[in-house]
Amino acid sequence: AREGLDVVPDDIDTLPVPVPGALVTHSQCRWHAGQPEVALADPPMGGTDLHGARDRFIAAGWAALMHSYAGDVGGARALARQAADHAGGHPAPLVAAQLVGLEAIIAGADHDEERSRQLVAGIIEIAPLEGLGQHVLRHQFVFPYVLLPETRAFWDGLDMPPAIDAIRRLMRAFVAAAEDDDLGPMTAVRWPEPGLIAAYVPNHWAMPLALHGVRAGRHEARHLAAWLCEHWQQPARLELARWLDDPRLGDTARDVASHTPTPPPSHVRVCVLGHAEVEIDGESRLAARTCPGTARLAGAPPADESRPGRHRALAQSRPDARREEPADDAQLPARRARTGA
Numbered sequence: 001a002r003e004g005l006d007v008v009p010d011d012i013d014t015l016p017v018p019v020p021g022a023l024v025t026h027s028q029c030r031w032h033a034g035q036p037e038v039a040l041a042d043p044p045m046g047g048t049d050l051h052g053a054r055d056r057f058i059a060a061g062w063a064a065l066m067h068s069y070a071g072d073v074g075g076a077r078a079l080a081r082q083a084a085d086h087a088g089g090h091p092a093p094l095v096a097a098q099l100v101g102l103e104a105i106i107a108g109a110d111h112d113e114e115r116s117r118q119l120v121a122g123i124i125e126i127a128p129l130e131g132l133g134q135h136v137l138r139h140q141f142v143f144p145y146v147l148l149p150e151t152r153a154f155w156d157g158l159d160m161p162p163a164i165d166a167i168r169r170l171m172r173a174f175v176a177a178a179e180d181d182d183l184g185p186m187t188a189v190r191w192p193e194p195g196l197i198a199a200y201v202p203n204h205w206a207m208p209l210a211l212h213g214v215r216a217g218r219h220e221a222r223h224l225a226a227w228l229c230e231h232w233q234q235p236a237r238l239e240l241a242r243w244l245d246d247p248r249l250g251d252t253a254r255d256v257a258s259h260t261p262t263p264p265p266s267h268v269r270v271c272v273l274g275h276a277e278v279e280i281d282g283e284s285r286l287a288a289r290t291c292p293g294t295a296r297l298a299g300a301p302p303a304d305e306s307r308p309g310r311h312r313a314l315a316q317s318r319p320d321a322r323r324e325e326p327a328d329d330a331q332l333p334a335r336r337a338r339t340g341a
Contacts, residue, residue: 026044032199033196034193034196035195053087054086060080064080064083065140067079076106080099104116108143108147111242123137166192166196169189173188174186183216187217198227210224214255222259240256240257266281267282
């Protein structure tokens with residue numbers, strides 16, 4: 001995948017003659033190269049009038065998978081419906097299997113593990129792993145690996161590229177910890193970079209994987225939890241919260257939650273030189289007024305320009321506040337006498 005980024009242009013979808021699957025080629029290379037957050041931020045939607053239903057099916061299906069891995073179930077379902085529409089009423093066997101696989105992935109993200117298991121088992125029943133099933137599930141092998149223990153020997157026996165082999169070894173350690181409470185493999189396994197793990201292990205398993213790793217004393221596991229909270233944000237935080245009261249992982253989850261910051265979902269930009277301004281997701285929300293040191297939120301009622309700056313700021317924050325008028329010089333001696341000044 002990393003080598004693919006060097007040879008696949010990111011504007012391949014603008015070629016005069018569209019190549020089947022070209023809409024997602026660069027995105028998939030970036031995703032499997034360990035940069036899923038970059039791929040998710042630049043979804044392969046659109047194309048030109050030259051791209052037909054097949055290309056749009058591939059693009060929508062791939063986008064649905066990315067959102068599902070990131071824990072965005074609602075977004076994934078909407079994109080999966082688009083993919084099904086582009087597939088038509090009578091899709092080819094491979095397309096039908098891909099749609100079922102996508103449904104299984106989304107069910108897993110929605111924590112319906114039993115339905116996800118049934119759907120994956122149904123794919124393998126119709127398309128055995130020795131043939132079409134392997135092709136459909138190769139990059140999502142973690143689903144049959146975790147959900148169907150009887151398939152692990154098959155996946156363990158396959159020749160895999162180094163990056164996928166590292167994920168396979170990590171998942172072997174994960175199931176040992178999750179199913180048998182055996183942290184031995186977790187302490188010895190090599191941990192890939194967090195972005196590569198997130199590209200192959202969906203959010204609903206990546207977070208407990210990180211927690212088991214923290215239990216085993218792996219600092220890489222804390223890096224994974226931090227990566228998930230930083231890039232998958234709210235879905236990752238919600239997944240972490242699911243484990244706070246777990247008998248085995250609760251203490252670890254609370255420790256990780258208390259030490260893992262999550263950035264706000266909005267992008268905030270503050271301009272302090274010249275014209276002071278605050279932008280939230282590109283929209284101006286706080287603009288400077290003419291008096292230095294005062295500002296108002298966008299949409300707030302205008303301040304009384306006849307008042308000095310201090311009173312104008314007070315009027316904005318407390319509209320019902322009474323303004324204290326400054327005493328004139330004739331009143332000052334009397335006041336000082338009363339107060340003993």
